[in-house]
Amino acid sequence: MDKTIPDLATAVAGIEDGMVVMIGGFGGSGAPIELIHALIDRFRATGHPKDLTVVNNNAGNGHVGLAALIEQGMVKKLICSFPRSADPVVFTELYQAGKIELELVPQGTLAERIRAGGAGIPAFYTPTSFGTDLAKGKPVEEFEGRSYVRERWLKADVALVKAHLGDRLGNLTYRMAARNFNPLMCMAAAKTIVQVSQIVEPGAIDPETVVTPGIFVQGVVQVANPAQEEDLNRAKAVYPEVAQ
């Protein structure tokens, strides 16, 4: 079994119009910038994929990564908890112009819905959002005198994930707080594509320290020295680069 993929273009080849795409990361940490940029390259070359529904905690920053994906007009709907960030110009303008849909989900509920999707739990109850606008239309139930909102699982056609080490069986480790939503999204997508800083031999990752077991991963592509969104934005990077 070998889940390694030779290059980024191949890694994103199966992503089609209208798909639900989970993209890992919290802000820039753990964001698979190179996979996103490869998807943008494909769109610019072929016109596809478009009309994507993207699941991410945020709405991107600056003009790289998720923000660039949105800026290209590839995203029809965003499911996220916090689209208001330091420099979310791209999303804000499209949203206020009514050109992109937003499903706002409390962060813990977003995480749990994704985990539920991966764990085969179609619905669960949470105290979060009870009595608020974000619970409108959702079933409410009392348990032991406290009120809870019923939330549904969230699944995806594809997850784009950033990890640290990966082996050809798909076992993954992450780096510090870049872990965030990534292991959950691996579980919840029909096809999980992971960029790792280094592909290692099976056995090189101690079985005790595997965070995502390979069963949740369909493809692994190596991106040594991946970009950090924060660094790119401080350098005022724009993707794709505009010809001078």
Next chain:
Amino acid sequence: MDKTIPDLATAVAGIEDGMVVMIGGFGGSGAPIELIHALIDRFRATGHPKDLTVVNNNAGNGHVGLAALIEQGMVKKLICSFPRSADPVVFTELYQAGKIELELVPQGTLAERIRAGGAGIPAFYTPTSFGTDLAKGKPVEEFEGRSYVRERWLKADVALVKAHLGDRLGNLTYRMAARNFNPLMCMAAAKTIVQVSQIVEPGAIDPETVVTPGIFVQGVVQVANPAQEEDLNRAKAVYPEVAQ
């Protein structure tokens, strides 16, 4: 902050009559034998605790650990998935004599109910047990044309857990398949008491490899070279040892 406890007797001192006690382990692997035996010692010295409700995957084997706890008559009710094992004489006899209650729960549902207890999810839906005797009396709901059973969280007053390394903040690692239910039970109990093979300084466990973060742990006691239930049973051990 120092969560270390000097000895086993102190570790089990707060466990009272009628409490719900989660006990980690799957069969013998990950079973906190020494904590269980300390609890038996306390019962034999004081007559308490009794009428316990115990949550464990199994019903013990032979005459040590959980089986010995049951044999002492300390357990009123067992919540478990598989009380039928190689040598579950103790439980079987009491059960058939009507002297111990049994709540039988599918293994994955048991794990998820415990996790839900720890994660603040009062109820969830699962396909498991739909249409079977174990779903009787439970609400059923359809999602996307498939039927699911609603299950409730499971919480405990105390969890007795076996881990491998622990620091004084309560961060834990486990050893191979001895992990099993232990990290979940840490989450789901008001008070989690852990026996570890070695107490180490904070920082000695790589933050990437912490399996149970200290927030889920209230006490850590060192038991170097812990007994394996399987070894004890092969040696036909009985606890407490009968005076010759």
Next chain:
Amino acid sequence: MTAKLSPTQMAWRAAQDIEDGAYVNLGIGFPEMVAKFQPPGKQAIFHTENGILGFGEAPKPGEEDWDLINAGKKAVTIKPGTAFFHHADSFAMVRGGHLDVAILGAYEVAETGDLANWSTGPKGVPAVGGAMDLVHGAKRVAVITDHVTKDGKPKLLQRCSLPLTGVGCVTRVYSSLAVIDIQDGHFVLREKLPGLGLDDLQALTGATLHVEGDIGDLNVPEL
């Protein structure tokens, strides 16, 4: 030739259908033997409910580590690429549909795909383990079972008489006499022992055996 397949032979036959790279959970007992018979060039990855993916064979006697066991509480070993995880993650793999194949034992199987394999009734101590989760998780749920009980009564039935493990979950049965798919509420006979007549097989089966196209010969080596 054999009048019926041994459990080992049934396990061999089941192993032939496991794709290279498949994630597989093998139930306690006979199904565990399937791992031994993987055809050359096909390498499945085995999952055990108690938190190991990609474990290896049994260790030599005396070399057991009792922290490294499978769901049947038997000692196993690690291999390059093994991963450990807790029970909630383990059953997320099961319930979440990430396993390709689960192979279980059976007391009874119905043509509806219903399975009974956890309780023989109110006597004795009931025990369910992970079976009710496994039948709803894997993409393909197969059963290894003698075709009839020790008393010669059919185990493949119109409806199960024993308490159910799952409803409409089994898709293929590897019995001691035949390989039978379950499709749209019917048993569809795929293979039978070469010396066994269709009428004879039908007489040992508690529901109608449908035939679609050729019936293959169930040829299994002596093991």
Next chain:
Amino acid sequence: MTAKLSPTQMAWRAAQDIEDGAYVNLGIGFPEMVAKFQPPGKQAIFHTENGILGFGEAPKPGEEDWDLINAGKKAVTIKPGTAFFHHADSFAMVRGGHLDVAILGAYEVAETGDLANWSTGPKGVPAVGGAMDLVHGAKRVAVITDHVTKDGKPKLLQRCSLPLTGVGCVTRVYSSLAVIDIQDGHFVLREKLPGLGLDDLQALTGATLHVEGDIGDLNVPEL
């Protein structure tokens, strides 16, 4: 003395109530400053939603690692005993009631304990983050807020006018003028700035301030 406390001073006051060994989540913005003012001998352990427990102070400029950030996307550091985990485990800590204290900002707080801190209405881009989870998880949910808006209108009200973050969740308010508990649907005044009359404070508050026993002086150092 100051006419009102600065955000830094409110953070200082809030920090005095944090017990040694408490697990604490500090909201983005002003509440983050609470960490700087822990009294000597009291060591809280800080949780951030994005998957770190027990993180340390900000690194020196230029030494940031952007994989090591807090919920406000600011760089932090690790300390001995830090642990990393994913978002579902992180919010299990929150929702499961494992945090001792969460300290958040507020647009409005009601005497019922209702909190509004995520939306100023239909204009602009709504963003909720982890606030709705935090208000239901921690054993004690406190708020740091100016006592009045920039226009001088009360932020402590009978009922919130803005979209709610949570119902009946806040138990203590550290305002720029006072420390107020919320008990049984009432504001109970615990401390006020020494130079401020009770009537003056009541005039700046949108619901009745109840008094139980002594009212302490809200003495905070210049910072």
